[in-house]
Amino acid sequence: MRCAHAVDWVRAAEGELMARLPEGTLMQRAAAGLAACCVELLVGGRQGRVRGSRVLVLVGSGDNGGDALYAAARLARRGARVRAALLAPPERTHAGGLAALLAAGGRTTDDPAEAASADLVLDGIVGIGGRGPLREAALPWVDAAQAGEALVVAVDLPSGVDPETGAVPGRAVQADVTVTFGTHKPGLLVDPGASHAGVVRLVDIGLPVAPEAGDHVVEALQHADVAALLPEPEAESDKYRRGVVGIAAGSARYPGAAVLAVGSALRGGCGAVRYVGAAGADVVRAHPEALVGDGGPADAGRVQAWVVGPGLSQDTDAERAVTEALAAEVPVLVDADGLRLLARRGSAPANALLTPHAGEAVALLAGVGVTATREEVEGERLRYARMLARAYGCTVLLKGSTTVVTGPEGPARVNPTGTAQLATAGSGDVLAGLAGALLAAGLAPRDAGSVAAYLHGLAGRISSGGAPTCATAITAALPEAWRSVIAGDTDDGIPPFR
Ligand SMILES: NC(=O)C1=CN([C@@H]2O[C@H](COP(=O)(O)OP(=O)(O)OC[C@H]3O[C@@H](n4cnc5c(N)ncnc54)[C@H](O)[C@@H]3O)[C@@H](O)[C@H]2O)[C@@H](O)CC1
Numbered sequence: 001m002r003c004a005h006a007v008d009w010v011r012a013a014e015g016e017l018m019a020r021l022p023e024g025t026l027m028q029r030a031a032a033g034l035a036a037c038c039v040e041l042l043v044g045g046r047q048g049r050v051r052g053s054r055v056l057v058l059v060g061s062g063d064n065g066g067d068a069l070y071a072a073a074r075l076a077r078r079g080a081r082v083r084a085a086l087l088a089p090p091e092r093t094h095a096g097g098l099a100a101l102l103a104a105g106g107r108t109t110d111d112p113a114e115a116a117s118a119d120l121v122l123d124g125i126v127g128i129g130g131r132g133p134l135r136e137a138a139l140p141w142v143d144a145a146q147a148g149e150a151l152v153v154a155v156d157l158p159s160g161v162d163p164e165t166g167a168v169p170g171r172a173v174q175a176d177v178t179v180t181f182g183t184h185k186p187g188l189l190v191d192p193g194a195s196h197a198g199v200v201r202l203v204d205i206g207l208p209v210a211p212e213a214g215d216h217v218v219e220a221l222q223h224a225d226v227a228a229l230l231p232e233p234e235a236e237s238d239k240y241r242r243g244v245v246g247i248a249a250g251s252a253r254y255p256g257a258a259v260l261a262v263g264s265a266l267r268g269g270c271g272a273v274r275y276v277g278a279a280g281a282d283v284v285r286a287h288p289e290a291l292v293g294d295g296g297p298a299d300a301g302r303v304q305a306w307v308v309g310p311g312l313s314q315d316t317d318a319e320r321a322v323t324e325a326l327a328a329e330v331p332v333l334v335d336a337d338g339l340r341l342l343a344r345r346g347s348a349p350a351n352a353l354l355t356p357h358a359g360e361a362v363a364l365l366a367g368v369g370v371t372a373t374r375e376e377v378e379g380e381r382l383r384y385a386r387m388l389a390r391a392y393g394c395t396v397l398l399k400g401s402t403t404v405v406t407g408p409e410g411p412a413r414v415n416p417t418g419t420a421q422l423a424t425a426g427s428g429d430v431l432a433g434l435a436g437a438l439l440a441a442g443l444a445p446r447d448a449g450s451v452a453a454y455l456h457g458l459a460g461r462i463s464s465g466g467a468p469t470c471a472t473a474i475t476a477a478l479p480e481a482w483r484s485v486i487a488g489d490t491d492d493g494i495p496p497f498r
């Protein structure tokens, strides 16, 4: 599991550690890790070696600039031609770092053309002390670097990305690689910040970051974590013991949503799928193994979890389905039209899992008296997901370029497997059915939501392979995604936090 800690925690943990270590130890650990990563990139890059390669360091006024300068000094000692652009006045530039770089043969520069011709640009403008967008003085350098061929390596965090939220309030560095110290920062794991970070490398500087300590605020599952959560049939299992999921979805106008949700639920690890709603004939035709009833959730017989909402419409039958599913006293996943109906109530049972996209999140927020736009939700998805979880008193899975799953308390989970190819009609219905099946199989709402998002993202990648995909193909790829997780295949192929 990858964990991210809040900035205050990082500063406190660094303070405690620094008090026990000789001065400068942590910065040297950070700089050594950063330099090692740059060496690897330069050796693997167009120069094929460190000696003679051109490195430009963008240096801000804080310790982030210090890290960058010390790392650059190490590269200069190995023969790189290093230039430093000092973006802050000399008295606010890290003195020790600058002295080390000059002693190693590096020079300062005022010429942004250096950024255009560099092999590697180090962004040491701001780290966890950064607030707001890139400032004026940095722009010519960053523009030249991004227009050129250089690999852009962000030090701790791409400058211009909010460390806590991942918000990008204006211009920010677009990094190829981010080398972060001690722990991930939340802004690296959540879009839009995550999309600016490129591949994220973590350098251990000795902070006590074990997930078991529970000090982190954001976490991202990896293959092994998901494998440990997946339901597995036991020798004595039968379809009822494995769990039955009820699906109240689809309408005369949108039968496809029901067909898709049932199809993914059938591949989601529970024992049986019961369907109720207006699309029974279509569901049976597509999935003869589904159990189909004509009443509402209250007449459906026993299930271990409900999924209510995909393609349901918002008429009185739909309203009844939502009311009955919520009253069933089993975990209930509410999606799509179900969310619009739920917004009118302004609350949900504690074992509910709400799965809005940003637009539905806006409606849910309005239901509890909060006005926000879609763009605001997408810009600060951690904050709004948490706000919804607290207001409705249950677990919320906020879909989007980084899907966030969170309860009212505890770390938020962000999904690392997503791909823009998942933004296709019916994809949400597939996710809902899959998560509902996992709920019925006994996973807690947070686990069911995050495991479903993980598998759904993998299946999207498998079915896409870079080409457009569709909801039916995503469903068909779910077994392969599941197998790759339990086989312990490497998850290196997943660009981190994209
Ligand atoms: N605290 C520690 O023990 C360690 C800190 N480390 C490094 O130190 C960094 C934190 O250092 P600082 O606390 O000095 O903070 P930063 O270096 O992140 O930046 C703070 C400085 O930047 C200015 N600033 C804020 N927003 C800006 C913006 N948008 N544009 C330009 N300037 C802006 C502030 O006025 C302040 O002078 C970490 O990100 C990490 O790189 C590492 O060396 C590891 C150890």
Ligand SMILES: [K+]
Residues within 6 Å of the ligand: 064, 123, 124, 125, 126, 127, 154, 155, 156, 157, 158, 159
């Ligand atoms: K930085």
